[in-house]
Amino acid sequence: MMKKAENIIVGISIGDLNGIGSEVVLKTFEDPRMLELCTPVIFANARILSFLKKSFESTSSLHGIDKLDQIVIGKINVFNLWKEGVDLNLGVTDDKIGEYAIKSFVAATKALKEGIVDVLVTAPINKYNIQSETFKFPGHTDYLDQELEGNxxxxxxxxxxxxxxxxxxxxxxxxxxxxxxxxxxxxxxxxxxxxxxxxxxxxxxxxxxxxxxxxxxxxxxxxxxxxxxxxxxxxxxxxxxxxxxxxxxxxxxxxxxxxxxxxxxxxxxxxxxxxxxxxxxxKGVNYTAGLNKIRTSPDHGTAFDIAGKNCADYNSFKEAVYLAIDIYNSRNQYLEISQKPLKTKEKQL
Known part of the structure; x- marks a missing residue:
């Protein structure tokens, strides 16, 4: 059964908080029509995003939740994945910020695997500060290849x-x-x-x-x-x-x-x-094809050189959300057709 458009849950990993990820995410959902296409769930912290929202002069209205069963359709949900404060230094690489980027990504991927969110859109990470004893992947794609079935x-x-x-x-x-x-x-x-x-x-x-x-x-x-x-x-x-x-x-x-x-x-x-x-x-989008779940991302990186300057172009991230929704609908239609038995005329006796 096909979901209504606004009931498509888009999980969003926040990426590197010192980069432009938060800015492009918040600006993407300033347009209220976006909430007619889907319901976003951002894996981060509502207090941090509210602070960044003010610095970007964003008009997005955030709805903080502490559990994923509290998602409200038609709202910009922010799942409080951590409670503590985080020291930001926009435009600077920071290993601690890398830890939060991966924490967000891993939690969003888990929600995708469990069907809590329907698709995943990832904001950019820094490949240097995400490496740790528990995360030794070059980037998003290699981890998803391990966690989700396919190639x-x-x-x-x-x-x-x-x-x-x-x-x-x-x-x-x-x-x-x-x-x-x-x-x-x-x-x-x-x-x-x-x-x-x-x-x-x-x-x-x-x-x-x-x-x-x-x-x-x-x-x-x-x-x-x-x-x-x-x-x-x-x-x-x-x-x-x-x-x-x-x-x-x-x-x-x-x-x-x-x-x-x-x-x-x-x-x-x-x-x-x-x-x-x-x-x-x-306006390009990076789509991870070949998996049993849908993940897209913008085709750019953290752009530390312009982070915090309120000038990031959010079109690629918005296109990533659009594409994730389109693919979700196309794949469901394909599955419905492929699983539907062919009708045959009854033989005349």
Whole structure:
């Protein structure tokens, strides 16, 4: 049974409190129409957010709760995850603030797993100050991959532009060693299933970029295209997936070839994210595809250089909320259709 729009519960992890996360979250929900689309639950502390709200001159009206069974539909709920005061120094990295960022993220993920919130939208964290004995993950995605069933894949989304990655947060000099037929098959299958169930595209077309300049020029400047990518893509295509490539990355976006495909898969992080962020005009969203739950985030970081200056652009965070809701609805429709038995006419006797 489909939920009413405002009954979709959006869990929000607050991210690094010394960054711009709180500002973009609060400004996103200043528009009362947002509460007609969903009910937010921010995992943080109402006193801290009220203080930050004043400094950002935000008009958001916060509703503090001490238990998750106290969520009020149509309110900006702030779940008081901790009671103590926190010393903020906006724009400065702080290991203690990193602990609160992870505390918020872990609690929000737990609520997502338990079905208390329907989707998760994460504000930016600082990857340096979150590391501890209890949290040794490079970022959000790796932790979610452990906690939620599936095969996590970073998919950057802005309208019909969708860019996924074969490898993400690894050093550039290790990318080639990570490219295997099994990895390529798994990532393409993840993207294909995501496009079908989360974006309602029945027969998606997927493009894959080459690793080397000019796709290796026949082996002159790299052999991975001929020895790994082309054979793998051929096998996948022959099994019915509409996958094409590898394409030379330098001209693929500049010539607008990406518009012919429902998703583009880059071989490494910057190959995909540089053109994506150039084309998405500050409205891009990071979606973690391939999991049994829905998580999105803005496509930017903590932006310490402008934290506390009341000038952060909140459009990417707002788009992340929109996308999470859209995917939630698309996935529910897909599940309803896929689980509904086909009707057959009774045989005439």
């Amino acid at each position: 996590a894949l970073m998919l950057m989304v802005q309208d019909n532009l969708r860019v996924g990655l074969l490898t993400d947060h690894i050093p550039l000099n290790e990318v080639a060693a990570h490219l295997t037929e099994e990895l390529i098959r798994k990532k393409i299958e993840t993207v294909k299933q995501c496009l079908i169930q989360d974006f309602s595209i029945n027969k998606p077309k997927i493009a894959v970029l080459g690793l080397n300049p000019h796709c290796g020029d026949g082996g002159v400047i790299g052999k991975e295209e001929d020895t790994i990518l082309k054979p793998a893509l051929k096998k996948i295509f022959e099994k019915g997936t509409l996958v094409f490539g590898p394409f030379a990355a330098d001209g693929f976006f500049g010539s607008n070839q990406y518009e012919k495909y429902d998703a583009v898969i880059a071989t490494y992080h910057d190959q995909g994210l540089i053109p994506f962020k150039t084309l998405s005009f500050g």
